[in-house]
Amino acid sequence: xxxxxxxxxxxxxxxxxxxxxxxxxxxxxxxxxxxxxxxxxxxxxxxxxxxxxxxxxxxxxxxxxxxxxxxxxxxxxxxxxxxxxxxxxxxxxxxxxxxxxxxxxxxxxxxxxxxxxxxxxxxxxxxxxxxxxxxxxxxxxxxxxxxxxxxxxxxxxxxxxxxxxxxxxxxxxxxxxxxxxxxxxxxxxxxxxxxxxxxxxxxxxxxxxxxxxxxxxxxxxxxxxxxxxxxxxxxxxxxxxxxxxxxxxxxxxxxxxxxxxxxxxxxxxxxxxxxx
Amino acid sequence: xxxxxxxxxxxxxxxxxxxxxxxxxxxxxxxxxxxxxxxxxxxxxxxxxxxxxxxxxxxxxxxxxxxxxxxxxxxxxxxxxxxxxxxxxxxxxxxxxxxxxxxxxxxxxxxxxxxxxxxxxxxxxxxxxxxxxxxxxxxxxxxxxxxxxxxxxxxxxxxxxxxxxxxxxxxxxxxxxxxxxxxxxxxxxxxxxxxxxxxxxxxxxxxxxxxxxxxxxxxxxxxxxxxxxxxxxxxxxxxxxxxxxxxxxxxxxxxxxxxxxxxxxxxxxxxxxxxxxxxxxxxxxxxxxxxxxxxxxxxxxxxxxxxxxxxxxxxxxxxxxxxxxxxxxxxxxxxxxxxxxxxxxxxxxxxxxxxxxxxxxxxxxxxxxxxxxxxxxxxxxxxxxxxxxxxxxxxxxxxxxxxxxxxxxxxxxxxxxxxxxxxxxxxxxxxxxxxxx
Numbered sequence: 001x002x003x004x005x006x007x008x009x010x011x012x013x014x015x016x017x018x019x020x021x022x023x024x025x026x027x028x029x030x031x032x033x034x035x036x037x038x039x040x041x042x043x044x045x046x047x048x049x050x051x052x053x054x055x056x057x058x059x060x061x062x063x064x065x066x067x068x069x070x071x072x073x074x075x076x077x078x079x080x081x082x083x084x085x086x087x088x089x090x091x092x093x094x095x096x097x098x099x100x101x102x103x104x105x106x107x108x109x110x111x112x113x114x115x116x117x118x119x120x121x122x123x124x125x126x127x128x129x130x131x132x133x134x135x136x137x138x139x140x141x142x143x144x145x146x147x148x149x150x151x152x153x154x155x156x157x158x159x160x161x162x163x164x165x166x167x168x169x170x171x172x173x174x175x176x177x178x179x180x181x182x183x184x185x186x187x188x189x190x191x192x193x194x195x196x197x198x199x200x201x202x203x204x205x206x207x208x209x210x211x212x213x214x215x216x217x218x219x220x221x222x223x224x225x226x227x228x229x230x231x232x233x234x235x236x237x238x239x240x241x242x243x244x245x246x247x248x249x250x251x252x253x254x255x256x257x258x259x260x261x262x263x264x265x266x267x268x269x270x271x272x273x274x275x276x
Numbered sequence: 277x278x279x280x281x282x283x284x285x286x287x288x289x290x291x292x293x294x295x296x297x298x299x300x301x302x303x304x305x306x307x308x309x310x311x312x313x314x315x316x317x318x319x320x321x322x323x324x325x326x327x328x329x330x331x332x333x334x335x336x337x338x339x340x341x342x343x344x345x346x347x348x349x350x351x352x353x354x355x356x357x358x359x360x361x362x363x364x365x366x367x368x369x370x371x372x373x374x375x376x377x378x379x380x381x382x383x384x385x386x387x388x389x390x391x392x393x394x395x396x397x398x399x400x401x402x403x404x405x406x407x408x409x410x411x412x413x414x415x416x417x418x419x420x421x422x423x424x425x426x427x428x429x430x431x432x433x434x435x436x437x438x439x440x441x442x443x444x445x446x447x448x449x450x451x452x453x454x455x456x457x458x459x460x461x462x463x464x465x466x467x468x469x470x471x472x473x474x475x476x477x478x479x480x481x482x483x484x485x486x487x488x489x490x491x492x493x494x495x496x497x498x499x500x501x502x503x504x505x506x507x508x509x510x511x512x513x514x515x516x517x518x519x520x521x522x523x524x525x526x527x528x529x530x531x532x533x534x535x536x537x538x539x540x541x542x543x544x545x546x547x548x549x550x551x552x553x554x555x556x557x558x559x560x561x562x563x564x565x566x567x568x569x570x571x572x573x574x575x576x577x578x579x580x581x582x583x584x585x586x587x588x589x590x591x592x593x594x595x596x597x598x599x600x601x602x603x604x605x606x607x608x609x610x611x612x613x614x615x616x617x618x619x620x621x622x623x624x625x626x627x628x629x630x631x632x633x634x635x636x637x638x639x640x641x642x643x644x645x646x647x648x649x650x651x652x653x654x655x656x657x658x659x660x661x662x663x664x665x666x667x668x669x670x671x672x673x674x675x676x677x678x679x680x681x682x683x684x685x686x687x688x689x690x691x692x693x694x695x696x697x698x699x700x701x702x703x704x705x706x707x708x709x710x711x712x713x
Contacts, residue, residue, distance in 0.1 A: 040551045043526040065314065125352065130356050216341060217348070220356040221304050221333035232639035235309040236466075237521055237541055239551060 009082035028252070033047060034245035035059070035116045037166055042241040058246035066229055068250060075254075077140050078215070079208035082147035083155075083201055089148075090155040091197070097156075099171060109160065112153040118214045120150075138220040146218065147208045154207070155200055156172035162196025163189070195268055202262050226251035279316065301591040302331040303358040306346055308578065309336050311544075312411050312618045313361065315608065316599060322607055323598050326576045330591045339466075350375050353585045358592040362407060362581050364398045364649070368666045370581070371399075371406035376402040377582040377589050379596065386597055390622045392641075395577050398649040398660070407579035408600040411541070412620025413598025414643035415474060415573045417561040418546055419535040420554060423447045423454070427534075437478070437503065437564045437572070440535065444511040447534030456511035458533035459504070462520040463682035470574055470663040471537070471683060473674075476500040478565045478572035482653040483665050483702075488711040489700035492677075492695045501681065508685055517686035529553060537563060539576070540643055543636035544615060560639040562646060568654045574663035575647035577620065620644050669709050676701050 033049070034042050041052040062068070067081040097105045127146070128137075136142030166189065174188040190197065219228055230251050233244040259266065307313045317334055335357070337345060344362045352372065363371070370376050380403075382388060386398070386407060395412045398404055417435060424431055427446035432439065444456030461469045473483065481496035487514030491497060508516050511534075513527055521538060525545055528536045529552040537543070549555040580599060582592045598604060605625055608617045615634050617625065625631050626641045653661040659665040664674065677698040684694035706712045 038551075040529070043530070045526075045530060045532075063319065125348070128348060128352055128354060132352060137354055137356055196422070216337075217345065220306070220335045228335075228337075231338050231341055232309055234338035235522075236339040237310050237539065238545060239522065240309065241523065 003053060018141060028256070031245045031248050034242055035249045037242050037245075037258050039239040041243045042152060042245070043239060058242045059250070061243055062233070062246050063251065066232065066247070068229065071224060071226045071229040071251075072254065074140060074211055074219075074223055075227075075251075078143045078147060078223075078225055079205045081140070081144040082151065082208050083204040085144060085148040086152050086155045087197065087201065090152060090159050090200075091190070092185060093156050094159035094163050095189060097124060097160050098166075099168055111158065117154050128217070137218060138222050138224075140223045142218060143225075150211070150214070151204050151207055155204055158200045158203070159193070159196065162193050162200075165190050166198075195265065198262075199263050199268065202258070202266050206255055206259065211263055244265060284517055284605070286471035290712045295304065300329055300331050301588055302586050303591050303595060304333045304335060304356065305359040305361075305580075305595070306337065306342060306357040307361040308339050308342055310541075310578075311616075313578075315612065315616065316410075316604075319604075319607060319611065325593065326598070327594055330594060332595060350583050350585075355583075355585060355587070357583065358586045358588045359469045359595055360581050360583065361410070361578055364395075364575065364577050364579065365661065365664050365666060365670070367399050367407045367579060367581060368401055368660055369668055370396070371401045371404070375584055376406040377584050377586070377593075378406055379408055379582075379593065380404055382395060382408075382593065382597055386601060387624075390602065392621060392644060394575060394644050394649065395621060395649055396697055398575065399579060408583035408596050409577040409579045409621040410600055411618035412575070412577035412644055413539045413541045414544075414575050414620070414640065414647050415538055415563050416469070416540050416639055416643045417535055417537050418542060419443075419559050419562060420447070420531075420557050421559045421560065422557045423534045423688055424559070429558055430601050431561050434562045434571075435564045437566055440537075440564045441503070441507055444507055444535060448511040452555075453532055454534065455513045455527075455532055456534045457507055458519070458524045458527050458536045459508060459516070460520055460524065460538065461508065461512075461516040461685045462518055463675060463678040464520070465678060467520045467670055467678060468682055468685075469674045469678040470576075471503060472500065472678075473574040474563070474574040475504065477511050477570045477653050477662065478568065479503075480566070480568045480570075480654040482655055483655050484657060484706075484711075486656055487705055488658060490699055490706060492702060497695060498691070501684065501695060505691055506680075507683060517682045537572070540619070540636065540640040545642065547635060560636055560640070562643060570652070570654055571646050572657065573643050573647055575644060576651055576663070632692070662672070667711075669705060673702060674707055676705075 035058055036054045036056070037048065037052050038055055038057070041048055043149055044052075098110065131137045131142055136145070170187060170192070171184055174184050179188065210227070212231075215225050215227045216231060219225070230244070230247050232246040292712055313336070319330060321331075323332065342361065343366075346362065348354070349356045352690050362613070371378075377412070379388075392412065393407060395409050397403070399407050399409065401403075417431070417440070419431055424447070426441065427443060429443050429446060431443070432682070440457065446456070448454065448456035460468045462468055468540050476482070476497060479496050479500040481494060481500050482491050484490055513519070513532060519527070521542070524533065524538060525542060527533050528542075528546055531553045541560075543560060546558050547555050563571045565571045580596045582589055582596065586592055598606060600621065602624055603623060605622065609630070614631050617631065619625075619637070619640050626637065631637055647662050649660050651661050659667060664670055680694040680697045680701075683689050684691050689697070703712065
């Protein structure tokens with residue numbers, strides 16, 4: 001009897017999980033399907049699910065009009081660059097806070113997080129002026145700097161949480177064996193925290209890839225990443241949903257595939273230390 | 277040795293000269309994603325051939341993003357763009373502030389006097405032309421000829437609001453998802469307020485009196501909003517408070533609207549058999565009036581302007597001259613047909629017998645000519661603009677008032693409450709901005 005209840009519960013949870021999963025995935029699926037419709041089919045009422053005339057014309061139109069590869073390369077450079085730069089700063093910072101906590105460590109952590117609470121538009125004009133004077137407008141390096149600073153609190157917080165799970169005694173032992181600070185962080189701490197660092201890296205690449213406020217506001221023609229590529233397909237006058245969907249599918253495909261292959265690592269990293 | 281040195285120096289000089297001769301100036305053009313602009317990007321070969329020393333880079337953005345980006349860039353002198361696509365709302369404000377380079381020195385062959393006077397006046401301040409129109413539009417009635425016939429009515433070339441209401445009633449059959457009239461309901465200064473402000477002009481209403489006192493507490497505004505809500509609630513599609521240009525375009529193209537009053541540029545979409553189910557059953561008429569001497573049509577143009585701080589003004593002017601010239605119109609006609617030529621900018625285009633064959637050409641011109649941005653209302657006003665008020669505060673104000681009217685359409689508040697709120701918020705903002713002492 002007890003076993004039966006357990007099975008029915010299991011089935012219920014499975015159904016709910018699939019339901020939630022499909023609901024979350026549905027917008028992406030709909031975008032994908034719309035990208036193969038004609039503009040007229042894209043706005044058909046009632047909406048057409050699979051029974052429409054499949055066409056690749058939107059992808060052809062997008063390819064003809066835009067330079068996808070240059071936007072893609074900008075996205076790769078900006079997201080990977082900002083994540084690596086963030087890690088270089090965050091690993092020592094998180095080490096200090098996890099293993100040599102001071103009286104105000106918690107406050108510092110909260111202060112760092114508080115910078116995420118300000119709406120980005122609040123600092124848009126000052127930052128725009130700084131970028132203008134420094135000649136950083138519409139440059140990849142400018143965006144790498146900005147995205148590094150924006151995602152830094154999250155990187156530090158995530159790494160801090162992972163590092164706290166590592167017993168301090170191991171580092172002490174390394175120190176007693178004569179390891180320098182650099183060696184301690186590089187050869188003892190980092191290898192042990194690889195799952196955590198990897199998931200932080202992946203999550204931040206995704207965050208930087210999808211960042212649309214700064215990447216749209218600080219770029220023009222040269223450093224514009226895929227977010228700008230998508231934005232260029234929205235139209236005030238005329239039908240554009242199918243072409244916009246094709247552009248969106250092309251923009252999210254690389255990061256979706258990356259997420260797919262690394263999902264084990266991502267989930268492992270994100271749930272690390274959750275059950276205690 | 278001496279010979280060798282001389283030869284080397286000569287080669288260097290030649291090299292330097294050739295570098296100068298082929299020095300390429302790169303200009304960045306910020307633009308919106310609409311059919312005419314995209315078409316121009318496809319025709320750049322002609323410009324590149326004529327001006328090999330100028331390279332054009334495009335930044336295409338969604339309208340609202342573009343507006344925010346170019347405003348921010350020009351106000352901070354960011355220098356990101358050398359040519360900007362801007363509307364008739366921005367040009368007078370920016371021109372007055374000295375943010376735009378004037379285009380009075382374009383060569384005589386450009387023939388600036390050929391630009392339609394209604395459009396040119398909106399872009400000129402104190403005799404200086406601050407932007408060149410790329411395409412112009414007004415609004416008009418687009419209607420289903422078959423449904424009008426079935427209703428036993430004949431659409432006059434210049435209808436009244438009373439006729440529109442009567443026709444909407446007769447064309448509505450909600451059981452068949454057929455709605456007599458589709459109008460904008462989505463909140464926004466360029467969305468429902470573009471339509472309602474233009475409609476209010478024909479009802480004798482205005483945003484402000486000559487002393488900048490808001491006028492939403494007048495009978496004319498009450499009549500405008502009451503008639504709009506009445507028509508939309510009885511004969512409009514469900515969920516109309518979320519409908520903008522594109523939503524209504526989709527409804528009309530799928531055969532669900534009897535009439536649609538909106539931008540003249542829609543004519544080429546609804547008559548295109550590739551996307552429209554009703555392409556061969558569409559008629560056109562002037563926007564309605566109330567017998568007060570003003571019609572409910574607006575006037576808009578997308579224009580190319582050059583930021584005053586651009587370091588490449590000459591190259592930018594060369595591009596603007598090419599893109600808005602008579603030759604460009606002929607180029608589009610030769611490659612894509614006359615129906616695809618950017619409309620509403622030049623008198624000569626409407627004198628061309630070939631263009632006269634385009635079904636919506638005549639009505640577009642008449643609609644544009646029926647709008648006067650310098651005298652938009654029945655009673656005098658202190659502002660310029662037909663469906664907008666050309667002051668910097670209008671973007672925020674127009675959207676806030678639009679939200680009130682959209683809420684009234686959604687049934688969340690009454691028409692009286694919406695007007696009362698609109699009056700209160702406009703008085704507050706105009707006082708804060710110093711217009712009301």
